[in-house]
Amino acid sequence: MNTQKKIAVFGGGSWATAIVKMLSENISTIGWYMRNEQAIEHIKENEHNPNYLQSAELNAEQLDLSSDINYTVENYDVLIFAIPSAFLTSELKKLTSSLDGKIIFSAIKGIVPETGLIIGEHFNREYNVPIENIGVITGPCHAEEVAMERLSYLTIASKNEDNAKFIEKSIQSWYIKTKISDDIIGTEYAAMLKNIYAVAAGIAHGLGYGDNFQAVLMSNAIREMKSFIKKVHKMKRNINNSAYLGDLLVTGYSLFSRNRQFGNMVGKGYTVKSAQMEMSMIAEGYYATKSAFKMKEENGANTPIIDTVYNILYANKNPKKEFQKLTDKLD
Amino acid sequence: MNTQKKIAVFGGGSWATAIVKMLSENISTIGWYMRNEQAIEHIKENEHNPNYLQSAELNAEQLDLSSDINYTVENYDVLIFAIPSAFLTSELKKLTSSLDGKIIFSAIKGIVPETGLIIGEHFNREYNVPIENIGVITGPCHAEEVAMERLSYLTIASKNEDNAKFIEKSIQSWYIKTKISDDIIGTEYAAMLKNIYAVAAGIAHGLGYGDNFQAVLMSNAIREMKSFIKKVHKMKRNINNSAYLGDLLVTGYSLFSRNRQFGNMVGKGYTVKSAQMEMSMIAEGYYATKSAFKMKEENGANTPIIDTVYNILYANKNPKKEFQKLTDKLD
Numbered sequence: 001m002n003t004q005k006k007i008a009v010f011g012g013g014s015w016a017t018a019i020v021k022m023l024s025e026n027i028s029t030i031g032w033y034m035r036n037e038q039a040i041e042h043i044k045e046n047e048h049n050p051n052y053l054q055s056a057e058l059n060a061e062q063l064d065l066s067s068d069i070n071y072t073v074e075n076y077d078v079l080i081f082a083i084p085s086a087f088l089t090s091e092l093k094k095l096t097s098s099l100d101g102k103i104i105f106s107a108i109k110g111i112v113p114e115t116g117l118i119i120g121e122h123f124n125r126e127y128n129v130p131i132e133n134i135g136v137i138t139g140p141c142h143a144e145e146v147a148m149e150r151l152s153y154l155t156i157a158s159k160n161e162d163n164a165k166f167i168e169k170s171i172q173s174w175y176i177k178t179k180i181s182d183d184i185i186g187t188e189y190a191a192m193l194k195n196i197y198a199v200a201a202g203i204a205h206g207l208g209y210g211d212n213f214q215a216v217l218m219s220n221a222i223r224e225m226k227s228f229i230k231k232v233h234k235m236k237r238n239i240n241n242s243a244y245l246g247d248l249l250v251t252g253y254s255l256f257s258r259n260r261q262f263g264n265m266v267g268k269g270y271t272v273k274s275a276q277m278e279m280s281m282i283a284e285g286y287y288a289t290k291s292a293f294k295m296k297e298e299n300g301a302n303t304p305i306i307d308t309v310y311n312i313l314y315a316n317k318n319p320k321k322e323f324q325k326l327t328d329k330l331d
Numbered sequence: 332m333n334t335q336k337k338i339a340v341f342g343g344g345s346w347a348t349a350i351v352k353m354l355s356e357n358i359s360t361i362g363w364y365m366r367n368e369q370a371i372e373h374i375k376e377n378e379h380n381p382n383y384l385q386s387a388e389l390n391a392e393q394l395d396l397s398s399d400i401n402y403t404v405e406n407y408d409v410l411i412f413a414i415p416s417a418f419l420t421s422e423l424k425k426l427t428s429s430l431d432g433k434i435i436f437s438a439i440k441g442i443v444p445e446t447g448l449i450i451g452e453h454f455n456r457e458y459n460v461p462i463e464n465i466g467v468i469t470g471p472c473h474a475e476e477v478a479m480e481r482l483s484y485l486t487i488a489s490k491n492e493d494n495a496k497f498i499e500k501s502i503q504s505w506y507i508k509t510k511i512s513d514d515i516i517g518t519e520y521a522a523m524l525k526n527i528y529a530v531a532a533g534i535a536h537g538l539g540y541g542d543n544f545q546a547v548l549m550s551n552a553i554r555e556m557k558s559f560i561k562k563v564h565k566m567k568r569n570i571n572n573s574a575y576l577g578d579l580l581v582t583g584y585s586l587f588s589r590n591r592q593f594g595n596m597v598g599k600g601y602t603v604k605s606a607q608m609e610m611s612m613i614a615e616g617y618y619a620t621k622s623a624f625k626m627k628e629e630n631g632a633n634t635p636i637i638d639t640v641y642n643i644l645y646a647n648k649n650p651k652k653e654f655q656k657l658t659d660k661l662d
Binding site for chain 2: 140145148150151152153177179208211212213214215219220223238239245246247249250253254328330331
């Protein structure tokens with residue numbers, strides 16, 4: 001039964017392209033929605049995405065490309081969303097087709113700015129998608145390395161094991177290993193929070209802190225992440241699994257992470273606005289910081305790193321002074 | 332009482348020099364033993380170590396330098412050893428003075444090759460130094476960043492809190508923060524094991540694995556470290572504290588780590604011997620691998636990463652094939 005389900009990817013960025021590439025190792029026809037029609041034409045003719053992850057070779061015959069989100073929703077059963085969270089609301093507003101019976105997987109590592117919800121919760125509350133039809137694809141994974149076919153490990157989280165196994169079979173290959181988890185909430189929060197810690201790592205670097213401090217920051221970040229997620233959704237989880245710690249490390253140590261670059265500019269003295277203008281896109285960690293700060297105010301988690309990033313990004317506090325205060329709270 | 336105790340450092344390398352620099356922020360006279368007489372003369376005249384950590388500025392007036400290990404042992408109360416583990420036995424053979432009543436702190440991140448013991452155990456078993464007089468200085472800390480006075484966090488472990496506090500007061504400064512722990516065994520094992528994981532990270536890099544895999548490797552390494560240390564010495568510890576996870580990260584992610592460089596050469600196809608010849612010094616992780624493998628055979632810990640490094644370094648197995656097998660054991 002399950003193997004007859006048809007899979008589509010939503011989004012035209014690097015991560016969406018990487019997921020399409022992974023699926024194309026196993027599936028003959030993949031639905032692919034992106035709003036950019038010129039990009040669609042380019043992919044059909046040249047078999048690579050002109051704007052993102054150009055190096056990933058695609059096979060146009062396997063792709064059912066469309067710039068009509070309703071076409072792709074109607075014709076596919078398992079919908080993998082990899083649209084940056086900042087654009088998700090406006091994309092979903094185009095929907096006239098129903099999501100009834102659809103299985104939704106989020107590969108978005110962020111929070112919906114308008115609702116402050118993680119993606120799974122957003123689909124559940126705003127679109128009545130039942131929890132058992134929602135899943136998460138996460139793990140330490142730069143899209144660039146998928147294009148290069150470098151070994152990567154993904155975690156597929158779902159309350160419905162059949163759905164998780166279906167995605168697992170669809171994306172695993174000689175360079176993609178997978179693991180199944182039932183912690184859909186914890187993995188999504190981890191994917192969101194790690195962007196804040198990557199911003200923090202960037203600010204620290206911009207301020208001149210070194211590798212010794214970075215190691216202490218990451219060590220404190222994983223402990224902070226653990227206590228935050230525990231407040232949101234208490235269950236038995238090993239925070240050192242790849243979906244949590246691994247994902248934090250790959251982003252926090254990456255010089256290519258947009259979140260880290262954004263933080264670095266702020267640390268070097270750019271205003272938040274000018275750092276955002278300088279970058280072509282707003283880093284996910286910017287929105288995540290505001291939502292996470294609000295949540296921790298409500299649930300009482302002790303989050304000195306999130307507080308520091310919030311004070312710098314939203315309360316116009318001086319990065320140098322805020323980090324000096326933070327250093328006394330770390331150990 | 333404690334504040335009248337006199338502190339000396341043993342060793343002439345980067346880490347010994349960094350510790351002397353830290354102490355010199357607080358202490359007017361520091362004993363410093365190193366075997367190289369030319370280096371001693373150079374330090375007296377030029378106020379920096381000619382061979383290691385040249386950039387660290389020293390004040391010769393504060394230093395009681397000697398190339399006679401017995402002089403330094405006799406005249407000082409708290410002895411901080413920062414001699415590479417491979418040379419510790421031959422240095423200690425020169426001892427004619429007693430270690431009775433001396434407080435020994437190890438800043439050596441390794442294992443004594445001849446006895447297979449961590450440093451604290453070595454002093455305890457071979458020199459009858461009571462456990463309460465033994466301590467460990469550890470933490471994520473590149474000596475180079477101490478020279479640059481970049482903020483670093485050290486953990487001081489001892490069963491005797493007064494001794495730990497004495498060291499803490501002696502080395503903390505505006506750029507050194509400290510934390511006290513009573514886990515002398517766990518912190519020493521962590522400091523030793525992380526070198527093996529840095530070798531593994533180097534081999535993986537040499538074989539062409541990327542950042543996605545590195546994050547998975549480190550995530551598995553900290554879990555493996557936790558279970559290994561638990562087998563050796565069960566007590567309540569948070570493996571994500573800086574002394575364990577932080578120390579793993581600073582070494583595992585450092586391009587300057589000798590262990591990682593050594594592993595990288597092996598991964599690129601150098602034989603173990605030729606990689607060692609190419610480097611001026613044998614990486615601590617080389618000895619640590621042999622000892623850790625022997626220990627896990629005895630205590631039954633599940634250590635796929637250590638086993639893989641052992642097979643490559645000591646059983647002449649093919650790095651590429653061993654890592655392919657390892658990738659199926661990670662998640």
